[in-house]
Ligand SMILES: Nc1ncnc2c1ncn2[C@@H]1O[C@H](COP(=O)(O)OP(=O)(O)O)[C@@H](O)[C@H]1O
């Protein structure tokens with residue numbers, strides 16, 4: 001039996017601490033702690049409650065004690081792009097502002113006046129999302145230049161949590177690439193971009209790859225918990241960890257299905273061709289310097305907001321059931337329209353879109369859920385076709401991973417609409433990828449190939465085929 005590793009996976013809607021260890025060649029998971037993660041309003045800004053998140057991590061670590069398990073290591077992964085700036089005394093200079101905050105409105109266009117969009121893409125290979133770190137920092141420079149001048153350390157969310165755990169500061173490669181400030185070829189901070197935008201280079205830390213042992217818990221925390229742990233850098237971008245868990249990555253299109261739907265493939269080099277730019281695909285960094293050629297689709301955020309607008313009267317599985325009963329309702333929205341990024345009321349926003357496009361307006365929870373799921377499937381199909389056009393090949397399989405792989409209706413919809421085999425699982429793909437990266441760092445697993453073989457052998461996946469014969 002191997003050592004225990006503790007994964008902290010915090011997505012944009014929920015966080016979880018999961019213990020993992022190897023037993024007779026299989027990976028065994030034990031969920032220790034789960035909690036909600038919601039954007040909070042602080043003054044005029046949408047923020048993450050970073051203090052709450054660190055408190056939840058400590059609750060989870062203390063629960064290990066109750067189980068009499070002392071993990072050898074811990075690794076933190078979260079959503080991308082967001083960050084904390086520290087001053088010379090290592091104190092935060094600002095809130096942990098969330099990527100859905102409107103401060104970046106209009107910033108992308110201002111950056112393009114300094115660095116042409118095409119050049120930015122050729123250098124970084126990163127998709128154009130208005131909330132990318134580059135635009136957040138540019139907004140900060142416009143609105144609060146003093147904050148940027150005082151900043152001595154730039155830490156992304158998992159790295160700030162690592163700092164609270166160890167006192168050490170480092171940027172991790174997979175998450176750093178999501179900033180659109182890392183050169184896809186040098187795999188380091190692109191100083192030319194930083195200089196052109198007047199962003200101080202000194203606050204950025206050395207970029208470390210996944211599987212780096214960053215350090216150990218601080219003495220203060222060792223005395224608080226009663227045991228120490230190594231702190232390992234997994235792929236700290238949660239989607240980077242999730243993609244590690246795709247058991248048969250060759251010839252597979254994955255959909256990391258959570259708050260966002262990240263749809264793509266794994267590649268050995270960046271693809272920055274005009275078509276990839278036109279379709280807004282990204283080349284985010286992966287383990288062993290591979291690339292995650294993917295695009296963001298608005299994702300299950302939309303049903304999360306619909307659920308919230310209905311005062312959480314329905315569970316996600318109940319919403320799927322209600323959607324199944326609305327077979328005749330077929331209105332579709334463009335899920336990737338910025339209007340759905342942070343509307344005041346998602347139900348009203350979807351109804352408004354359908355009205356403006358002269359479609360039947362969803363009135364019932366079932367019609368609303370069906371509209372969301374059908375619209376997501378529509379966007380998935382478009383992205384799959386774009387991927388196959390760029391690669392000039394057909395991919396026989398789609399692997400849905402993450403919490404959204406429990407949506408059987410959506411899985412079947414993808415199979416019916418594409419005619420491809422759809423595999424669903426593992427649900428906790430991100431935490432699994434986090435854990436196997438720690439086990440590789442500890443020498444318990446040799447490499448990514450062995451890791452994926454273990455994952456394939458350890459977790460059931462459900463498969464879906466097209467439910468009708470194509471005429
Ligand atoms: N039983 C279920 N049936 C259908 N969908 C589900 C179910 N459980 C979870 N989901 C979907 O999974 C999503 C959460 O996925 P998860 O990977 O945990 O998100 P994140 O990591 O972004 O917080 C929910 O928004 C919901 O839409």
Ligand SMILES: C[C@H](O)[C@H](O)[C@@H](O)C(=O)COP(=O)(O)O
Nearest residue numbers: 011012079080238239258259260
């Ligand atoms: C804002 C980013 O695009 C986002 O973090 C995405 O990359 C991601 O990883 C989201 O993961 P979830 O688990 O929160 O869906």
Ligand SMILES: [Mg+2]
Nearest residue numbers: 011238258430
């Ligand atoms: Mg997630």
